[in-house]
Amino acid sequence: xxxxxxxxxxxxxxxxxxxxxxxxxxxxxxxxxxxxxxxxxxxxxxxxxxxxxxxxxxxxxxxxxxxxxxxxxxxxxxxxxxxxxxxxxxxxxxxxxxxxxxxxxxxxxxxxxxxxxxxxxxxxxxxxxxxxxxxxxxxxxxxxxxxxxxxxxxxxxxxxxxxxxxxxxxxxxxxxxxxxxxxxxxxxxxxxxxxxxxxxxxxxxxxxxxxxxxxxxxxxxxxxxxxxxxxxxxxxxxxxxxxxxxxxxxxxxxxxxxxxxxxxxxxxxxxxxxxxxxxxxxxxxxxxxxxxxxxxxxxxxxxxxxxxxxxxxxxxxxxxxxxxxxxxxxxxxxxxxxxxxxxxxxxxxxxxxxxxxxxxxxxxxxxxxxxxxxxxxxxxxxxxxxxxxxxxxxxxxxxxxxxxxxxxxxxxxxx
Numbered sequence: 001x002x003x004x005x006x007x008x009x010x011x012x013x014x015x016x017x018x019x020x021x022x023x024x025x026x027x028x029x030x031x032x033x034x035x036x037x038x039x040x041x042x043x044x045x046x047x048x049x050x051x052x053x054x055x056x057x058x059x060x061x062x063x064x065x066x067x068x069x070x071x072x073x074x075x076x077x078x079x080x081x082x083x084x085x086x087x088x089x090x091x092x093x094x095x096x097x098x099x100x101x102x103x104x105x106x107x108x109x110x111x112x113x114x115x116x117x118x119x120x121x122x123x124x125x126x127x128x129x130x131x132x133x134x135x136x137x138x139x140x141x142x143x144x145x146x147x148x149x150x151x152x153x154x155x156x157x158x159x160x161x162x163x164x165x166x167x168x169x170x171x172x173x174x175x176x177x178x179x180x181x182x183x184x185x186x187x188x189x190x191x192x193x194x195x196x197x198x199x200x201x202x203x204x205x206x207x208x209x210x211x212x213x214x215x216x217x218x219x220x221x222x223x224x225x226x227x228x229x230x231x232x233x234x235x236x237x238x239x240x241x242x243x244x245x246x247x248x249x250x251x252x253x254x255x256x257x258x259x260x261x262x263x264x265x266x267x268x269x270x271x272x273x274x275x276x277x278x279x280x281x282x283x284x285x286x287x288x289x290x291x292x293x294x295x296x297x298x299x300x301x302x303x304x305x306x307x308x309x310x311x312x313x314x315x316x317x318x319x320x321x322x323x324x325x326x327x328x329x330x331x332x333x334x335x336x337x338x339x340x341x342x343x344x345x346x347x348x349x350x351x352x353x354x355x356x357x358x359x360x361x362x363x364x365x366x367x368x369x370x371x372x373x374x375x376x377x378x379x380x381x382x383x384x385x386x387x388x389x390x391x392x393x394x395x396x397x398x399x400x401x402x403x404x405x406x407x408x409x410x411x412x413x414x415x
Contacts (some may be wrong), residue, residue, distance in 0.1 A: 002392045004282055008360050011397055013284040014301035014384040016370055018047075021390055022278035023055045023367075026238060030228065030270060031062045033241035035249045037260050039267040041067040041088055041223065046271030046368040047279070048073050051388040051396055053080035056274060067269055069094075071101050078105065085109075088135070088223070090184070092117065092157040099124035103132065109221070111135045111184040113159055115168065122177030131177060135184035135223055136215075138162050140207055158186070162207065166214040173217065182219035182264055183208050188227035190272070194239070197227050198247045205248075209255035219264040222256070228273035231365045233306070238277045272368035279367025281306055281384075285359045286338065295333040297355060302337015302344040305384045306366065307374030330354035339379055377402055 007017060030040060042056045042064040056064040057080055066077040069091035077087055084106020089099075092113040099110075099121055112118035112134045125132040139159035160168070172180055185204045191197040204224045212219050230238045252259045252266060259266050283301035290296075332351045337344035355361075376383050383400040 002389060004362055007387055008282045011385045011387055013282050014305045015282045016384055016386045017280045018367055018388045019278050020055050023052055023275055026274045027056055029240050033244045035245055039065055041065045041267055041269040042274055043067045043269055043271035044073040047275045048076040048372060049386060050076050050080045052275055053077060057082055071098050074102055096124055103128050103130055109133045111137045113137050118175050118178060122175045126177035131179050133181040134178045135182050136160055137184040140187055165211055169215045180217050182221040184223040186225040190229045191227040194241050194243055198244055200227055201248055202251045205251045205255050221265045223267045226269045228270045230272045230276035232276055233363055233366055235364055276365050276368040281363035281366040283361050285355050285357050287357055295331045296336050297333045298336045300338055302339045304339055304375045304378050304381055371400060
């Protein structure tokens with residue numbers, strides 16, 4: 001069996017281990033919770049590792065599409081086998097250069113966050129003799145869910161304020177180089193219960209139907225967003241939604257009677273739900289230090305390795321566990337990383353048994369928002385190894401490299 005100890009001994013720590021069987025299980029659970037006609041976009045920002053992207057694209061009878069927001073994620077998606085026409089390009093700061101590259105490489109579906117963003121997409125498409133399909137992202141004025149992280153209803157760089165869209169309808173339809181294909185919503189992240197998730201989807205679908213009438217456009221595609229939950233760096237199980245399928249189908253039947261035949265096509269999107277429980281972070285104790293009645297366990301993984309949302313104060317504390325029994329209960333400790341900053345903390349007063357340098361710890365549910373959401377370049381420390389397994393087989397081992405390339409110039413040349 002390829003276990004944490006064997007992998008740590010062979011490839012060192014800190015290391016991430018991603019289990020493709022768990023990725024496949026999450027994908028199948030999510031598709032099983034949704035009506036058969038609904039498509040799913042995988043938000044690559046959660047983890048753009050090509051092996052995970054490939055598994056989500058190709059596994060089972062229903063593979064995911066890819067949602068990206070950079071040319072780096074575009075590279076990863078194309079490397080994983082996604083054709084350009086299976087990719088949605090999102091984000092509030094899409095530059096002309098990025099749009100040109102995406103269009104040149106086959107992307108045709110874009111989420112427009114503002115009127116300026118829509119015009120930039122159109123201008124880029126026109127220069128290439130193309131027309132880009134655009135989803136108008138909506139910052140809905142209201143919501144329905146009582147739990148989770150609200151993503152709409154406040155001033156935001158994301159999306160058109162819903163109350164302004166009727167007045168913009170003619171202008172949006174007239175932007176050269178674009179075709180308004182439909183709408184894009186993302187009102188909620190990490191809903192805490194299924195009832196809240198269902199309520200938010202119902203509210204979103206009703207809003208989409210009302211906006212279709214207001215905009216005077218027959219939608220071909222509506223992305224109703226996500227909100228699917230998963231534990232992040234703490235103990236817990238990914239939920240399986242039993243009531244969502246029927247509830248969502250009923251709401252769509254009411255507001256978009258032709259949706260089962262693809263008029264419009266309906267999509268959801270998910271990041272952490274699909275990959276979070278596939279990942280385990282392996283880290284070792286480097287030093288044990290007591291300072292003024294406070295114990296510190298200094299680990300070889302810090303916010304450079306598992307930053308995630310720690311810079312925003314969103315993941316303290318993580319759950320860590322000794323991989324093997326290492327003795328009696330010890331003093332609760334602050335978990336510090338190796339960086340030269342007091343902000344490099346993964347947890348405070350975490351209860352653990354007595355530990356010593358060299359002991360191996362594991363962080364569960366660490367498959368989302370890992371290396372690429374961390375301060376990888378800070379202090380120039382090596383990136384963690386990323387080990388992909390399927391069962392007992394190691395599929396790949398890779399490490400992100402830090403490199404600096406020099407732009408060509410003539411020394412002393414005036415700028």
